[in-house]
Amino acid sequence: MRNILAILLLASTCVNAQFYQIDYEVQPQIAFTPKAIEAMKQYYPDTKQRDEVIEMTKNIPSIDYIFTYNSSQSQSTINLKLNNSQQPGGMRMGIGPDIGEHPVFNYKEQLYYNQSDFQGKKIMVYDSLNKVDFKDTGKSKTILGIETKEAIGKHKDVDVIAWYAPSLPYVYSPDKYFGTKGLILELHYKYIKDDIEVMISWNPKAKKELKKEPVYKLNESLKKVSYPELISMYDEMNKRIIEAENQGVDKK
Template sequence: MRLLYKLIACTTLFTSSIFAQKLEVKYQELMIVDKDDFKKSMKFESSTSSKLPSGFEDQVYKSMTEPKDYLLTIFDNESYYKKEEKISNNQSTGGFSISFSTSGAGEGLYKNIETKQYITNVSSFDKAFTIKDQLKNYDWKLSRETKKILGFDVKKATATVDSTTIVAWYAPSLAVKNGPGKYDGLPGLILETESQDSKDKMNAKTVIRVIEVKEVPDLKKIDKPKEKNIVTNDEFKKVMDAQNEKFKKMRSEGVDRKD
């Protein structure tokens, strides 16, 4: 009888391990922010020759707060997190098309949990870059607090990065130290996160919730994104800052164009 229990335990552990290694996990990302707080925090610059179109603020707010779907594909220590595009009948405002996300996934986010490296392709003013950098080492504080998500027993963990507080709920039964976006490092798949920056003038909160977890036994190995104009995350921020300053200068001079 004892031998039988051991065989059952080993089989369960083996099945759980296989299940956790090849997964497709769907998440929904939502930014929660008061519209008045959003408008107060926004300071759009304009000139007599180049004005922002009517309704532009409303368009940005709508793009920020509408739910966005993502798919996390996990193959052993590697994963790929990508936004699932939806067909929209919404018209752009005055020629502007707005797209907004806080996941940092760019055109798709590749992660290697073993090497702690991530790669994502992004665009800035029509120029393509590859951000290749190391994942953060989150100093997670584990809690005894529990709840259920999609039938999974999950546990709570919290971390603080600079001025941002992150609350995560992870499932120990899904034995992968992965999660949505750049989150990782917990003893189980992260199924839900809630983050808020205390310095954010909008007082916005970003929530990412799992909506489906699916085993894919025949999942193909994940390919790394093609790399071009490789920069670190800090280097890309400097590029963005320089481009934004150049854009502001052009607008202040009444030049309605971009390079």
């Protein structure tokens, strides 16, 4: 009898499982601390020019992402199709999520993976997911027709605000910050880097129920490289380029 009940419960869970594609507009914002503004004076001594630079940073182009998930993983993929509010140069500003263009999130391993290229060779880059100790605030709102609750938390020096759906029992998030008791539908986080406050907002725009559970496949044959290792590889490559250029100058 217990086995039959377990099978029925599993079958009921599978039937009720809902998998969505959620389209996001990711909006980066920055704010200069007094210390950052003071430091800017050496680069922009003219007050008018400095004010123009600060004003320009108030309109950073947004980035479109498409988020999907299954029973154990999720994926966020940049939508390269630009809308009228986006400009091709937006991504070159270097402000936005640092998860890459098409990460696959593995919550069991608490890692995310990105296929990338380094000097013409494909590699699999990975980094840690950040589990946040969220606390409910008691606030609620409806997002894309789904009831959500607000939760706040902190991971190291990053403040995180999440709106999650208790009716969708997944700990997932479209970014690397996760840990709520339900799927995160809206996400905001901020941190200070080089005396500049950076805020990233994942704003959901549309959802579409998927007819079947998505499957994510990683190329297991590729060499796996951690994100810190990749940074070191780039640093070493740049060092060799500079040394080669300097040797060329010395020969002259």
